[in-house]
Amino acid sequence: MGRAILHLDLDSFFVSVERLFDKSLIGKPVIVGGTSNRGVVSSCSYEARQFGVHSAMPIVKAKRLCPNGIFVSGRMSDYGKYSGIVTDIIEARSPMFEKASIDEFYIDLTGMDKFFGAYKWSSELRQAIIKETGLPISWGLSVNKMLAKMATNEAKPNGQYMIEPGKEQDFLDSKHVSKIPMCGEKTVEFLATKGIQTIYDLRQFSVEALHGWLGKQGSFLWKRSHGIDTGEVHPYHDPKSMSSERTFGTDTNDLEWLKKVLMSLAEKLAFDLRGESKLASCVALKLRYSDFSTHTKQMAIPATSNSKILIEKTLHLMDEFYERGRKVRLVGVKFTNLAEGNYQINMFDDRDKDILLYKAIDEMKNKHGEGKVILAQNLNINVREHHDSRAALHKEVKREEGKAKKAGKKE
Ligand SMILES: [Mg+2]
CATH class of the missing domain: 1.10.150.20 (5' to 3' exonuclease, C-terminal subdomain)
Structure with missing residues (x-):
């Protein structure tokens, strides 16, 4: 079976964002790229394109071609913000995707077809983006990146186009x-x-x-x-977030087990956070049910890298949003809005014991390989008593320290 690659591209993205803020721009020839004569066009509306204006054209020339056009200098930070919102929507639903530019994405849907149809899935994704952001977006679906991108160009503006398999x-x-x-x-x-x-x-x-x-x-x-393009979809990593997820071999509705897995994911991420001297100020939970419907819920928290807090918030989200009894295919945890910072800055609050504890855990993990410790920690803590996880962690650390010493002696 061939590959299935989806290419998504927001239509005249900068112009579309401008129109969210100023409705009077809708239906008019709008040109983003600075009001000075020295700049170039960075985005233009389809109305402006009818006058022959296109991206990368000098503003002077665009003004000559389209003297009644509306020229705006653009607001880069809002473009970044909306690009991030679209990225989040895609990330929450996609198996694997690449962010090719601020307004362009590739998603590898290979193998999804037999489940519920890549076409239907892509249509729903597009509708979700339009509904949640108000931004027009087009997509193309085919067997490789080049063909998918060409299909998108065929679909534009605000459309979708699948090249029928075999008709490439x-x-x-x-x-x-x-x-x-x-x-x-x-x-x-x-x-x-x-x-x-x-x-x-x-x-x-x-x-x-x-x-x-x-x-x-x-x-x-x-x-x-000849329609040949072997380029891969390169997985996207947001430098401002850290995430980890697990897909189960068999779908499950065992809440205790799901919580244990979430604890282990959150703990591992918290360890990575501390290792990179970062603090998270948002925790997100991702659940994919057996029918592939995917839900993410997030909550803002004071910036921290404290495992206990991060695990508690993760489990809180699970308690709050998991629909009891529904079988789960995948769970994921994501920490976002990361900032540089060290957990030691909290040294003077009542969590100083936690901090010493985490330092000990981290040192141990660094020394003896993290996998073993995480597994031991999470499988031995009774999830129902996670509010008392500090005591449990203390116990675990003691036990692990004992083991580590013994192991050290043998070596
Ligand atoms: Mg675009």
Whole structure:
């Protein structure tokens, strides 16, 4: 079975964000890219494109082409914020995704088809993004990244397009070579001198011929004209968050067990937080039920890297939001809004004992390998009494210290 790759792209993203703040911009030719004459267009509305304006064009030229256009300088921080919101929505639902730019994503849906249909899943994701942000977004679905991106361009604006499996070459053949991503203006001009207009024209030439004319770019174009792209979807890591999740071999509704797993995930993340001298000020719980519906709930907390607090908040979210009896396929914990900081700064509050405890645990983990300690800690703590986990942790530490000493002697 082939791959299934989804490409998502927010439509004229900066303009769409501007329109969230100023409704009067809707339906008008809007050009983002500074009001001074020295800048270039960074985004423009479809109304502006009708005048021939496009991204990267000098503002001076855009003003000449579209004198009645509305020129705005743009608000980068809001673009970043909305990009983050869309990223969160995608992350909460997706098995694995890549953030290719501020407004562009790839999701690997390979293998999902047999469960409930990648097309349906993608449609629902798009509707969720539109509903939650008010931003128009388009997608394309096909067997690789290049074809998915080309399908998105076909779908724009505010649409969706799946290239039917097996129809990839038909889709490509009728397109102009300029539609191939990364095929620049100069290359298009050169190909025109050889009588090449469409992708069909292009693939009448051998890879040797194209390489002879254009070097590496020629081989690249030969592959593209045949619909070949082996590029992988590169997993996204948000530097401002840390997350960990577990998919079960068999779906379960055993709450005690689910809580133990969550404790172990939260503990491991808290350890990583402290290892990187970071503090989290938001805890999120992710639950995927057996029907693949995925839910995330989060809560803000005072910045901390204290395991006890982070575990408590995680379990609190679970108590609050888990629908009892429903079978769970995946659980995940995420700490976000990370900031630089050390748990030692809390030295003078009543948690100083915790801090010493965590220092001891962390040292032990660093020394003896974290896996063993985490497992022992979490499996031995009675989840129902997690409010008293400090005492349990103390006990565990003592026990582990004893074990560690013994192990040390043997070595
Ligand atoms: Mg875009």
